[in-house]
Amino acid sequence: MTKKSSSVTIRNVARQAGVSVATVSRYINHNAPVSPEVAERLIKVMAELNYLPHAAARHLATRKARVVGLLLTNMTNDYFAPLLNGIESVVSQHGYNLLVATHRSASNNDFQPPIGPHNTDGLLVFAASLKDEQLYQLHKKKFPVVLIHRTPPDDLPLPFVTVENKAATRAIIDHLIEVHGKRRIIFMRGPIHNEDSHWREMGYKASLQAHGIDYDPALVLAGEFERKVAQESMSTCLSSKYPEFDAVFAGDDEAAIGVFAALQQAGRRVPEEIAVAGFDDQRMSSFLNPPLTTVRAPTEEVGRVAGQQLFNLLQGLPVDPVSLLPTEIIIRRSCGCNH
Amino acid sequence: MTKKSSSVTIRNVARQAGVSVATVSRYINHNAPVSPEVAERLIKVMAELNYLPHAAARHLATRKARVVGLLLTNMTNDYFAPLLNGIESVVSQHGYNLLVATHRSASNNDFQPPIGPHNTDGLLVFAASLKDEQLYQLHKKKFPVVLIHRTPPDDLPLPFVTVENKAATRAIIDHLIEVHGKRRIIFMRGPIHNEDSHWREMGYKASLQAHGIDYDPALVLAGEFERKVAQESMSTCLSSKYPEFDAVFAGDDEAAIGVFAALQQAGRRVPEEIAVAGFDDQRMSSFLNPPLTTVRAPTEEVGRVAGQQLFNLLQGLPVDPVSLLPTEIIIRRSCGCNH
DNA sequence: CCGGTTAATGTAACCGGTTACATTATGGCA
DNA sequence: TGCCATAATGTAACCGGTTACATTAACCGG
Incomplete structure (x- = not known):
C-alpha cells in the first residue's frame, strides 16, 4: 500500500524515460532542443502515465498562473x-x-x-x-x-x-418626445453610482432640456437593473395618483421586463397608454410583447x-x-x- | 533597485513581526494557538505589507486548490x-x-x-x-x-x-393533443446524444402512442437548442409543402424563439395556426409574444x-x-x- | 590532432507556502 | 523542590515544477 500521492510528477516521467527532469521540462515547454529519440520516449511515457504538469507548481516556479x-x-x-x-x-x-x-x-x-x-x-x-x-x-x-x-x-x-450611453439614451428619449409626443417620461435608475445609469440619465436630461421639458425628480424611479425591483417601483408608482406619466425609460431591458409586468398587472396598455424603452437589446428583447424598443449594446x-x-x-x-x-x-x- | 519580485511573502511578514514563518502560517490558518501579542503584531504587519498568501504555493503544499x-x-x-x-x-x-x-x-x-x-x-x-x-x-x-x-x-x-424531462414533455404534448386537438406536432431535437433531448423525445413518442397518433419521422427537426438553428430548420420546413403540421415542441425555449421568428417571418400566426411550446422557462419566456407555454426547469x-x-x-x-x-x-x- | 564552438543533457537551487518534529518556557502537583 | 504536561514557537524538509549553471559529446576549421 503506497502512502504516496497518486499523482504522477515530472520526476516519475523522467525516471521512466531515463532522462532528467530538466529534459522533460524542456520538452514540455519546447524551449530547448531535445533529441528525437528522447522526445519519442517522452511522448510515450507521458501518455502511459497520463501525466499532466501540476498547475500550482508551474505557477509557483514561473510566476505565471495562466x-x-x-x-x-x-x-x-x-x-x-x-x-x-x-x-x-x-x-x-x-x-x-x-x-x-x-x-x-x-x-x-x-x-x-x-x-x-x-x-x-x-x-x-x-x-x-x-x-x-x-x-x-x-x-x-x-x-x-x-x-x-x-x-x-x-x-x-x-x-x-x-x-456609449448618453447619446443613445438621448436619441431614444428624443424619439419618445418627437415622434410620440410624450412629455412625462419616467427614468429608472440603475444601482447607485452605476456609471451606465449616470450617463443614461445625462442623456435623458439633455433630451428634456432640448425640448424645453422641465426635469421632474418625481419621475425618477429606482430600477436597479433588476426585474423585480423595477416591477415593484413601477407598481407602487402606479398605485399612487401622482406622478402621471406617459412613457418610461426603464434603464435596461431587464428592468423593462419588470415594467411590462407591472403595467400589465395594472391593466395599462403598452404602448397605447404608456410607451416603454429599455437598454441592452438582450437576446429575447425583440420577441417580447410588444417587441421592445431599446438600445443595442454589443x-x-x-x-x-x-x-x-x-x-x-x-x-x-x-x-x-x-x-x-x-x-x-x-x-x-x-x-x-x-x- | 531591488531585482527581487515585488510580492511580499510569508517570510517578509515573519521577519517584520519578529516571529518564524511557522507561526505566521499557523495564525493565518488558525490551526494552532498563537499568543495574543503575536497575533496583534501579525494583523498589523500583514495589513501594512498588504500580505496575501500565494495561492499556488498553498495549493502545492496542501494539495488543495480551493x-x-x-x-x-x-x-x-x-x-x-x-x-x-x-x-x-x-x-x-x-x-x-x-x-x-x-x-x-x-x-x-x-x-x-x-x-x-x-x-x-x-x-x-x-x-x-x-x-x-x-x-x-x-x-x-x-x-x-x-x-x-x-x-x-x-x-x-x-x-x-x-x-425530469420525459413526464413533463409528455404532459405538454398531451395538452397540445387533448386540449387543442393538435395531431401533427413537430419535435425539435437538441444536440446529438443530448440526454435531455432524448428523454423529451421519449415523452413525445409516449404521448403520441397513447393517443394513437403515428410517429412520423418527417416531423422531427434539428433545433440544437440554438435559436439560429431552430429558426433555419423551421424556415426550410415552412418553405416546403410537406410536412404539414399544426404545432411544434421546440426542444427548449431558446429554440422556441427561433421558431417564433421563422413562423412570424412566414406569416403564420401563433397560436391561431401553429401552437408552440418550449422547455426551460427562461426568465423572459413569460414575456414573449405570445407568452410561451413551456416546462419550468429549476x-x-x-x-x-x-x-x-x-x-x-x-x-x-x-x-x-x-x-x-x-x-x-x-x-x-x-x-x-x-x- | 587540437582548441573551440555547439547540441544535448544533468544537478541542484529556488518559487512561497505547510507541517512534522524539536525546543523552550510555564504552571500544576506531589 | 523537582518532574511532567502543556502552550508557544522555531527549524527545515517538502510539495512539483523551472532554470542557471555545469558537464559531456560531437563536430569543425586550421
Missing part, C-alpha cells in the same frame, strides 16, 4: 451570458483559464476580494465589484487590470471598456475587447486606454412605432 | 446565466473559487480538457463537455466529479443532477445542487447518486390557451 479573473457583483441578469461568452472565447484562445467570482464592493471594507494577484495574472473588473481604493492598491503593485462598464478613479490610468463584443485588452497588458503590447463601443437605437413597438 | 471547475460546451444560451449563478453561490459560500472553461468533447480525441486534477479539486461536467473515456480516467484517479444534465456511462458511479437550483454534491464529495459526506429535480408544465398562450 489564469485571468473576472470579478462581478452578481450574475442574476441575462446580460452576463453573452459577456462571459465573449470573455471566455479570448481567454481560451490564449490558452488561459478564467476564474469567475462575485464580490460586492459595498461589503465590509477591508474584506479582500476572492481573486487577485495571489491567484491570477490579471483581472477584469466589472462595474462596482471593486472599490476605488482596491483599484489603487492593485495598480500600486502593477497588477494588470481592465475595467468593464466603469471608468477608473482619478489619476488611475486603467484601461476600460464600456459602451455585450459579447465588450467581453471580447476587454479580454483582448487584458492580454495586451499581459504581453506588454500597446493598450487602448478607453474602448467606447458604439450603440444604436432599435425602434420596435413598445414605444408606439409599428416596426 | 478551486472547482465547471466544464461546458459553450455559453451562447441564456440558460447558463442562472446555472452559473447557482453554482457560483455555493462555491463562494465554501470559500472556493470557480474556474470556468468551455470544451467540445467532439474535438481532437486525446486533446486534454483545460481544467482537471492539475488545477482544480473537483469538476462539474455539463452535458457532453467530456467524453466517456475522459470520465473513466478521472474516476480512476478518484477525482471528484459531478455531472450536470448527463448520466454517467456504464459502471461509473458518478453522481449526477438533471431535471436551472439555478440545478446549479446549486450540483455544487452542493461536489462539496459533499470533497468533504467525504454522503452524496446523492442521482438528483432528479422536478419540473412542471407552464401553460401560457403560445399553445392556444388564454392564461
Whole structure:
C-alpha cells in the first residue's frame, strides 16, 4: 500500500524515460532542443502515465498562473451570458483559464476580494465589484487590470471598456418626445453610482432640456437593473395618483421586463397608454410583447475587447486606454412605432 | 533597485513581526494557538505589507486548490446565466473559487480538457463537455466529479443532477393533443446524444402512442437548442409543402424563439395556426409574444445542487447518486390557451 | 590532432507556502 | 523542590515544477 500521492510528477516521467527532469521540462515547454529519440520516449511515457504538469507548481516556479479573473457583483441578469461568452472565447484562445467570482464592493471594507494577484495574472473588473481604493492598491503593485462598464478613479490610468450611453439614451428619449409626443417620461435608475445609469440619465436630461421639458425628480424611479425591483417601483408608482406619466425609460431591458409586468398587472396598455424603452437589446428583447424598443449594446463584443485588452497588458503590447463601443437605437413597438 | 519580485511573502511578514514563518502560517490558518501579542503584531504587519498568501504555493503544499471547475460546451444560451449563478453561490459560500472553461468533447480525441486534477479539486461536467473515456480516467484517479444534465456511462458511479424531462414533455404534448386537438406536432431535437433531448423525445413518442397518433419521422427537426438553428430548420420546413403540421415542441425555449421568428417571418400566426411550446422557462419566456407555454426547469437550483454534491464529495459526506429535480408544465398562450 | 564552438543533457537551487518534529518556557502537583 | 504536561514557537524538509549553471559529446576549421 503506497502512502504516496497518486499523482504522477515530472520526476516519475523522467525516471521512466531515463532522462532528467530538466529534459522533460524542456520538452514540455519546447524551449530547448531535445533529441528525437528522447522526445519519442517522452511522448510515450507521458501518455502511459497520463501525466499532466501540476498547475500550482508551474505557477509557483514561473510566476505565471495562466489564469485571468473576472470579478462581478452578481450574475442574476441575462446580460452576463453573452459577456462571459465573449470573455471566455479570448481567454481560451490564449490558452488561459478564467476564474469567475462575485464580490460586492459595498461589503465590509477591508474584506479582500476572492481573486487577485495571489491567484491570477490579471483581472477584469466589472462595474462596482471593486472599490476605488482596491483599484489603487492593485495598480500600486502593477497588477494588470481592465475595467468593464466603469471608468477608473482619478489619476488611475486603467484601461476600460464600456459602451456609449448618453447619446443613445438621448436619441431614444428624443424619439419618445418627437415622434410620440410624450412629455412625462419616467427614468429608472440603475444601482447607485452605476456609471451606465449616470450617463443614461445625462442623456435623458439633455433630451428634456432640448425640448424645453422641465426635469421632474418625481419621475425618477429606482430600477436597479433588476426585474423585480423595477416591477415593484413601477407598481407602487402606479398605485399612487401622482406622478402621471406617459412613457418610461426603464434603464435596461431587464428592468423593462419588470415594467411590462407591472403595467400589465395594472391593466395599462403598452404602448397605447404608456410607451416603454429599455437598454441592452438582450437576446429575447425583440420577441417580447410588444417587441421592445431599446438600445443595442454589443455585450459579447465588450467581453471580447476587454479580454483582448487584458492580454495586451499581459504581453506588454500597446493598450487602448478607453474602448467606447458604439450603440444604436432599435425602434420596435413598445414605444408606439409599428416596426 | 531591488531585482527581487515585488510580492511580499510569508517570510517578509515573519521577519517584520519578529516571529518564524511557522507561526505566521499557523495564525493565518488558525490551526494552532498563537499568543495574543503575536497575533496583534501579525494583523498589523500583514495589513501594512498588504500580505496575501500565494495561492499556488498553498495549493502545492496542501494539495488543495480551493478551486472547482465547471466544464461546458459553450455559453451562447441564456440558460447558463442562472446555472452559473447557482453554482457560483455555493462555491463562494465554501470559500472556493470557480474556474470556468468551455470544451467540445467532439474535438481532437486525446486533446486534454483545460481544467482537471492539475488545477482544480473537483469538476462539474455539463452535458457532453467530456467524453466517456475522459470520465473513466478521472474516476480512476478518484477525482471528484459531478455531472450536470448527463448520466454517467456504464459502471461509473458518478453522481449526477438533471431535471425530469420525459413526464413533463409528455404532459405538454398531451395538452397540445387533448386540449387543442393538435395531431401533427413537430419535435425539435437538441444536440446529438443530448440526454435531455432524448428523454423529451421519449415523452413525445409516449404521448403520441397513447393517443394513437403515428410517429412520423418527417416531423422531427434539428433545433440544437440554438435559436439560429431552430429558426433555419423551421424556415426550410415552412418553405416546403410537406410536412404539414399544426404545432411544434421546440426542444427548449431558446429554440422556441427561433421558431417564433421563422413562423412570424412566414406569416403564420401563433397560436391561431401553429401552437408552440418550449422547455426551460427562461426568465423572459413569460414575456414573449405570445407568452410561451413551456416546462419550468429549476436551472439555478440545478446549479446549486450540483455544487452542493461536489462539496459533499470533497468533504467525504454522503452524496446523492442521482438528483432528479422536478419540473412542471407552464401553460401560457403560445399553445392556444388564454392564461 | 587540437582548441573551440555547439547540441544535448544533468544537478541542484529556488518559487512561497505547510507541517512534522524539536525546543523552550510555564504552571500544576506531589 | 523537582518532574511532567502543556502552550508557544522555531527549524527545515517538502510539495512539483523551472532554470542557471555545469558537464559531456560531437563536430569543425586550421
